[in-house]
Amino acid sequence: EEEIPEDHPRYQDLLTRHRIEAGVEKGITHLQGMHAEGRGSAFDYLLGEETIPSADDAERAAAAHLLLADHPVLSINGNVAALVPGEMVELAEATGADLEVNLFNRTPERIDAIVDHLREHGADEVKGLEADAHIPNLDHERSKVDADGIYEADVVLVPLEDGDRAEALDEMGKTEIVIDLNPLSRSPQVADVPIVDNIIRAVPNVTDHALELAGADEADLRTIVANFDRERALEDAEERIRSGEL
Ligand code: ATP
Ligand code: MG
Numbered sequence: 613e614e615e616i617p618e619d620h621p622r623y624q625d626l627l628t629r630h631r632i633e634a635g636v637e638k639g640i641t642h643l644q645g646m647h648a649e650g651r652g653s654a655f656d657y658l659l660g661e662e663t664i665p666s667a668d669d670a671e672r673a674a675a676a677h678l679l680l681a682d683h684p685v686l687s688i689n690g691n692v693a694a695l696v697p698g699e700m701v702e703l704a705e706a707t708g709a710d711l712e713v714n715l716f717n718r719t720p721e722r723i724d725a726i727v728d729h730l731r732e733h734g735a736d737e738v739k740g741l742e743a744d745a746h747i748p749n750l751d752h753e754r755s756k757v758d759a760d761g762i763y764e765a766d767v768v769l770v771p772l773e774d775g776d777r778a779e780a781l782d783e784m785g786k787t788e789i790v791i792d793l794n795p796l797s798r799s800p801q802v803a804d805v806p807i808v809d810n811i812i813r814a815v816p817n818v819t820d821h822a823l824e825l826a827g828a829d830e831a832d833l834r835t836i837v838a839n840f841d842r843e844r845a846l847e848d849a850e851e852r853i854r855s856g857e858l
Contacts, residue, residue, distance in 0.1 A: 616630065624661060624810075624812065625653055625656065625657075625661070628649065628653065628695060628810070628812060629649060629653070631694050631695050632645055632646055632649045632691065632694050632695070633646075634694065635690060635691070635693065635694025635695075636694075638694075638725065638729070639721065639722060639725045640690050640693045640694055640722060640725045640726045640729050641690035641691060641693070641694045642690050642715075642716070642717045642722070644716075644717065645689075645690050645691045645694070648691055648772060649691060651793075651794065652772070652792075652793045652794070652810070655793035655794050655853065656793050656810050658852075658853045658856075659793065659808070659809075659849070659852055659853060660852070660857075661810070662813075663809050663813050663814070663817060664808070664809070664848065664849065664852055665848075666808075666844065666845045666848035666849065667807055667808050667809040667814070667845070667849070668817065669840060669845065670805050670806060670807040670808070670809075670840065670842075670845050671807055671809070671814055671817045671818045671821055672821045672825075672836060672840075673805050673836055673837055673839075673840035674769065674789045674805045674807060674818050674821075675707070675818050675819075675821035675822040675824075675825055676821075676825060676828075676833040676834075676836040676837050677767050677787055677789060677804075677805060677837055678703075678707035678709055678767060678769070678789075678818070678822060679707055679822060679825055679826070679828075679833055680767075680830065680833050680834065680837065681707075681709075681765075681766050681767035681787070682766050683710070683764060683765050683766050683767075684707055684708065684709035684710070684765065684766070684767040684768070684769070685709060685710045685711075685712050685739070685761050685762050685765035685767075685768050685769070686700055686703060686704055686709050686710070686711050686712070686768075686769045687712055687714045687762060687768060687769060687770045687771070687773070688700060688711055688712065688713050688714065688726060688730065688738075688740075689713075689714060689715055689716060689771075689772060689773075690715060690717075690722065690726065691771075691772050691811075692771050692772060692811065693713075693726045693729055693730065695811055695812055696811055696812060696815045696816075697729055697730055697732075697733040697735075698733040698734060699815040699816050699819070700730070700815060701730065701733050701734045701735045702734075702816075702819050703769075703815055703818055703819045703822070704735070706819045706822040706823050706826070707822050709769070710737070710739055710761055710765075711730060711735055711737075711738050711739065712738070712739035712740045712757070712758055712761040712762050713726045713727060713730075713738060713739070713740030713741075714740055714757060714762060714770075716754065716774050716777075718753055718754075718756065723740055723741060724741075726740075727740070727741065739758040739760070739761035739762075740757075740758060740761065741758075742758045742759065742760075742761075743756035743757065743758065744758065744759045745757050745758065745759035745763035746763075747762075747763070747777065747780045747781060747784065748780065748783070748784065749780050749783060750776060750777060750780045754774075754776070754777060755780070762781075765786060766786065766787060767786065767787040767788075767789065768781060768786050768787070768788055768789070769789045769791070769818075770788060770789070770790055770791075770799070771790070771791035771792070771811050771814075771815075772791065772792060772799075772811065773790055773792070773799045774799070775797060775798030775799050775802075776798075778790060778798060778799035778802050778803065779798060779802050782802040782803075787804050787805075788802065788803045788804050788805070789803060789804065789805040789807065790802075790803035790805070790806050790807065791807045791809065791811050791814045791815070792806070792807070792808065793808060793809070793810060794808075795808045795846045795849040795850045795853070796850065800846060801846070803842065804842060805840065805842065805845075806842055806845055806846055806849075807845075808845065808846070808849035
């Protein structure tokens with residue numbers, strides 16, 4: 613990361629790519645994660661590589677949902693672990709959420725490596741090793757979750773999630789918060805709170821909102837949740853991308 617000059621016009625993008633490469637080398641990110649990163653990078657370019665106002669609204673609504681939840685869980689895959697390990701730990705602490713490793717290409721080695729990586733970044737307990745429950749309507753390997761984690765969670769944050777799993781979690785009736793730079797992807801389309809923003813900017817901003825809202829009344833949090841308009845958030849992001857105004 614030292615090699616990239618901070619005044620480079622594409623500094624954040626290069627840093628992101630470098631972190632994914634390092635994640636692949638460290639055994640926490642699958643090679644396919646590089647392709648996901650490439651897609652994300654293209655959409656971020658079209659969004660102007662900044663948090664648009666409707667994404668900030670979504671990030672505030674996400675914070676309110678996590679604070680109101682009985683059992684919030686933050687899902688971690690190989691890209692999330694490579695890009696924002698410490699930031700996810702901080703969000704978990706700010707909202708009282710559990711962290712659970714949940715992989716598309718699941719191997720025990722990668723799960724162990726990600727759990728270790730999160731612990732190096734300050735995590736205490738990390739779920740995902742038990743895999744003693746299944747999300748209905750998904751094939752066997754893809755459906756594995758912890759019974760006392762994602763399976764019983766009322767609110768789940770699933771960044772960069774696969775469309776099939778996002779749909780299956782939605783069908784389970786969970787309040788689903790998705791972070792995904794492509795507003796047309798199925799995952800944000802089924803989310804209660806679609807956050808169309810780079811995870812690198814989104815997670816710290818959700819944490820800032822959570823810290824700011826920590827002392828708020830339940831009624832105020834419910835108002836924030838009720839006032840959030842998911843369709844509008846998706847439309848705003850798509851309009852921004854189509855406008856070509858950078
Ligand atoms: P599907 O329709 O099954 O969801 P997909 O093309 O969306 O397929 P996936 O690999 O399932 O591909 O999802 C990766 C998603 O994550 C993409 O939509 C991509 O834009 C997004 N993404 C990649 N990197 C980031 C990032 N740093 N921040 C936010 N979103 C990202
Ligand atoms: Mg997708």
